[in-house]
Amino acid sequence: xxxxxxxxxxxxxxxxxxxxxxxxxxxxxxxxxxxxxxxxxxxxxxxxxxxxxxxxxxxxxxxxxxxxxxxxxxxxxxxxxxxxxxxxxxxxxxxxxxxxxxxxxxxxxxxxxxxxxxxxxxxxxxxxxxxxxxxxxxxxxxxxxxxxxxxxxxxxxxxxxxxxxxxxxxxxxxxxxxxxxxxxxxxxxxxxxxxxxxxxxxxxxxxxxxxxxxxxxxxxxxxxxxxxxxxxxxxxxxxxxxxxxxxxxxxxxxxxxxxxxxxxxxxxxxxxxxxxxxxxxxxxxxxxxxxxxxxxxxxxxxxxxxxxxxxxxxxxxxxxxxxxxxxxxxxxx
Numbered sequence: 001x002x003x004x005x006x007x008x009x010x011x012x013x014x015x016x017x018x019x020x021x022x023x024x025x026x027x028x029x030x031x032x033x034x035x036x037x038x039x040x041x042x043x044x045x046x047x048x049x050x051x052x053x054x055x056x057x058x059x060x061x062x063x064x065x066x067x068x069x070x071x072x073x074x075x076x077x078x079x080x081x082x083x084x085x086x087x088x089x090x091x092x093x094x095x096x097x098x099x100x101x102x103x104x105x106x107x108x109x110x111x112x113x114x115x116x117x118x119x120x121x122x123x124x125x126x127x128x129x130x131x132x133x134x135x136x137x138x139x140x141x142x143x144x145x146x147x148x149x150x151x152x153x154x155x156x157x158x159x160x161x162x163x164x165x166x167x168x169x170x171x172x173x174x175x176x177x178x179x180x181x182x183x184x185x186x187x188x189x190x191x192x193x194x195x196x197x198x199x200x201x202x203x204x205x206x207x208x209x210x211x212x213x214x215x216x217x218x219x220x221x222x223x224x225x226x227x228x229x230x231x232x233x234x235x236x237x238x239x240x241x242x243x244x245x246x247x248x249x250x251x252x253x254x255x256x257x258x259x260x261x262x263x264x265x266x267x268x269x270x271x272x273x274x275x276x277x278x279x280x281x282x283x284x285x286x287x288x289x290x291x292x293x294x295x296x297x298x299x300x301x302x303x304x305x306x307x308x309x310x311x312x313x314x315x316x317x318x319x320x321x322x323x324x325x326x327x328x329x330x331x332x333x
Contacts, residue, residue, distance in 0.1 A: 027317040030145035032126075037118030041146070044130040047110040049138065056253050059135030060199025061103035066132040067192070067310070068097060069125065071182055072160040074314025076153030076321060077124035079161070080107060085333030087156050094161030099242075100202070104328070107131070111327050124327035125150035129311050136307075139198055141255030142300040147311060151321035154330050168205050168270040172281050175272055182313050184306070190276055190288040191306040194299055196247040196269070197259040203234065204241030206270050211237050222274050224266040231269075245269060257300075260293035 033040050051058045069079040072091060079097065083090040091097060092104075107124070110131060114122045126148045137143035166178045179189045210232055213220040219228055227249065234245045246252035247269050248259055259273075268274030275281065277289050292299035322331055 028147035028149045028312065028315060030147055032148035033118070033122060036121045037114070039117060040114060040122050040126075041130060041134075043113050043117055044110055044127060045134040045138070047113045048106070048131055048134045051106045051109070052138065055106075057200055058103055058106055059139050060195070060247075061101075062106065062128070063132040063135045063195050064199070065101060065103055065107070066128040067195070068101060068161070068165055069128055070310050070313045071165045071178070073153055073155070073157050074182075074316070075125050075129065075150055075311055076314075076316050077128065077150075077324065077327060078153045078156045080104065080124055080128075080327040081153075081156045081330070082328045084329060086154075086330065087333070089156060089158035091156045091158055091161040094158045094165075096161055096165040096167065100205075107327055115325070120323055120325065122323070123150050123152045123321075124324050125152055125315070127327070132307065136195075136255050136303075139253065139255035141197075142304050144304040144307070147308060149315070149317055151316040151318075152324040152327075152330075153316060153321050166272060168201070168272050169208075170272050170275070172275040172278060172285070175275065182310075184309055184313075186282075186285055187288060187302060188306040188309055190285060190292065191299065191302040192310060193273060193276060194257070194259050194292065194303055196273055197251070197257070198253055198255055199247045200244040200252075201247055201269055202241060203239065203243045203245065206231075206245075207235050207237075207241070209271055210235060220271065220274075222266055222278070227265075227267045247273075257292055257296040260289050260299065263289055264293055 048059065048062070065079055069075055069077060072078060079091045079101070081087050081090055083093065092101060107127060110127055111124060114127065129146050129148065129150070133144060133146045164178060164181065166175050170178070175189055176186060179185065209220040209223055210228060211219060230249070231245060235243055248262060249267055250258045250262065262268060263274060263277040266274065268277065276285055325331055
């Protein structure tokens, strides 16, 4: 075989392998609805703006739904399915979502608005992806062209929700493993955690850090002392576990890079937040936090790429799945 033939064969094989592994990404594209529903981005954004007038938290809640959707069965809208019919266990009732995940009614309202304009065209999975982008950009964060073309799944996976979604008490090792399991790396982990630059968390999620960290009877030693006092006022011991604290104590409703400066000041609300700036953690992860803290542009650019990466987790495309008429249930149920 000549050198030219050999290298041509290698090139052809490389192209085949590249196409094989990028197949799902190749089927998603930002102009997927250009002819079938050209105004879908505007419809979603307008509906979200209306919802934000009465609920400033809704943007953070919707990006969380997209996150929790993609980590279980891929980005297929399964997190939206109610129990009923063939859905015997809903992801909504899984540990990370029950009495916690919110915004389902807003998703239904967005879906209705989209259906009124483009019936039977846009998937609920894509609505979550579009709503996540609008949530970020409307809060002052970056904007990007969302890759579209996902279809909706036909099943829910409650056990997957319980095991695969990163938890607020996860160690850095567990966080890294859960991200790696869906093809995301440590840079994605640090960047996507930056979504905690807006939104709220219930006291029950983090109160053990304030009083009895890991059964020691003492607070988490990594919590800034002044911040600890503030959080204890919001979440008194044996108080209302549903009381809310801002994930970002500095700019609670703005999408910016203050999340990372908070970590530098030991003001990460959740254990899983502060783990990213642990003195025992890998220097590479601490370096990413420091970079994002000092360079908001770098954070925004990486956040956009990591959102695209997450949105590419195992999408259903082509003839797989369906376009749900109602995001809460599979068609015909």
